[in-house]
Amino acid sequence: MTVAVTLPETRGKLTADTPLAPLVWFKSGGPAEWLFAPKDVSDLQNFLRSLPADMTVWPLGLGSNLIIRDGGKPGVTVRLGKTFAGMAPHSDDPNMIVCGAGAPGISAASFARDNALAGTEFLRGIPGTVGGAVRMNAGAYGREMCDILVSAEVVLRDGSLQTFSLDDMDYSYRYSGLPEDAIVVEATLRGTPGNKDAIAAEMKRIADEREASQPLRSKTGGSTFKNPEGHKAWQLVDEAGCRGLQIGQAQVSEKHCNFLLNLGGATSSDIEALGEEVRRRVKEHSGVDLQWEIQRVGNEA
Numbered sequence: 001m002t003v004a005v006t007l008p009e010t011r012g013k014l015t016a017d018t019p020l021a022p023l024v025w026f027k028s029g030g031p032a033e034w035l036f037a038p039k040d041v042s043d044l045q046n047f048l049r050s051l052p053a054d055m056t057v058w059p060l061g062l063g064s065n066l067i068i069r070d071g072g073k074p075g076v077t078v079r080l081g082k083t084f085a086g087m088a089p090h091s092d093d094p095n096m097i098v099c100g101a102g103a104p105g106i107s108a109a110s111f112a113r114d115n116a117l118a119g120t121e122f123l124r125g126i127p128g129t130v131g132g133a134v135r136m137n138a139g140a141y142g143r144e145m146c147d148i149l150v151s152a153e154v155v156l157r158d159g160s161l162q163t164f165s166l167d168d169m170d171y172s173y174r175y176s177g178l179p180e181d182a183i184v185v186e187a188t189l190r191g192t193p194g195n196k197d198a199i200a201a202e203m204k205r206i207a208d209e210r211e212a213s214q215p216l217r218s219k220t221g222g223s224t225f226k227n228p229e230g231h232k233a234w235q236l237v238d239e240a241g242c243r244g245l246q247i248g249q250a251q252v253s254e255k256h257c258n259f260l261l262n263l264g265g266a267t268s269s270d271i272e273a274l275g276e277e278v279r280r281r282v283k284e285h286s287g288v289d290l291q292w293e294i295q296r297v298g299n300e301a
Contacts, residue, residue: 007034007047008050010046010047011040012038012039015034017031018031018034020032020035023060023063023079024066025063026068028219028262029070030298030299033074035076036076037079039083041185045160048156048157051076056181057157057181058180059078059132061080062128062129062132065127065136065222066297067268067297069300069301070298071300078183080183081102084100085104086099087111089115093190095193096191097115097189098188098189099111099187100130101130101131101184102130103130105133106124109203110124110203112189115191116194118193118195118199120148120189122206124206125209126139127222136174136176137176145171148189149188152184154178154183155182155185173226213256214259218262219263220253220261224259224260224292225275226292231288232258233290234258237290238257241281242277242278243257244257246274249263249266272296
């Protein structure tokens with residue numbers, strides 16, 4: 001990419017034309033025009049306030065459930081580092097915890113367990129950050145973020161820091177009403193008093209079930225399509241004859257066919273084309289129009 005703009009000074013790390021493929025699960029796709037790792041919330045706020053208004057901003061978490069297209073991501077990609085991954089008990093309510101948006105879901109579940117709070121065990125099965133889970137109302141094993149979120153601290157494109165309550169999130173299935181360029185920096189989650197051993201056992205059950213049923217050790221993006229009302233996406237894909245289907249080095253997983261795989265040399269274009277072919281075949285076979293759960297961003301090559 002040609003970089004011809006001067007961006008605001010920052011206390012964090014700002015790099016141009018930075019590869020994103022190493023940061024996403026599929027290990028494919030083009031570079032970020034700019035990649036910004038803010039030092040703290042105020043650094044992020046000041047940077048966004050001073051950023052040219054026509055420069056787009058997009059948050060990147062752990063890179064699961066994501067296709068970065070081969071032409072790369074224009075604008076500024078914001079990635080929250082370790083300073084955004086802290087966790088603490090809520091100061092006023094022992095049934096709540098406060099999590100930095102950069103914390104992995106598994107870390108939040110473990111912190112809740114250590115504080116004898118049940119109800120967040122499903123986060124053990126969410127392969128992204130707390131911030132990403134808040135943004136997309138992530139869910140697994142019968143629960144979603146809307147079941148445990150109390151509020152979220154969000155930095156908007158103009159640099160303002162605002163608190164979004166659960167009602168403000170406008171949640172539905174794998175959707176929130178947050179602006180696309182809003183960046184979640186912290187979330188308050190509610191649990192219920194529980195037994196640490198029972199909570200740990202449920203987390204282990206979830207981990208074991210994921211290991212047995214999903215291709216977790218492959219280059220994948222996680223669950224590809226949303227479950228349509230009254231259906232399981234994987235079953236529709238399987239019934240349409242797509243298990244093992246391949247385009248280039250992209251393949252529908254034979255272990256769990258709502259997962260797409262990069263067998264080693266797949267481009268993002270291959271992966272996305274495979275997903276669209278699966279959608280076409282499912283529509284032809286069952287009449288169901290599968291919707292992507294994986295986010296697809298950036299420019300075509």
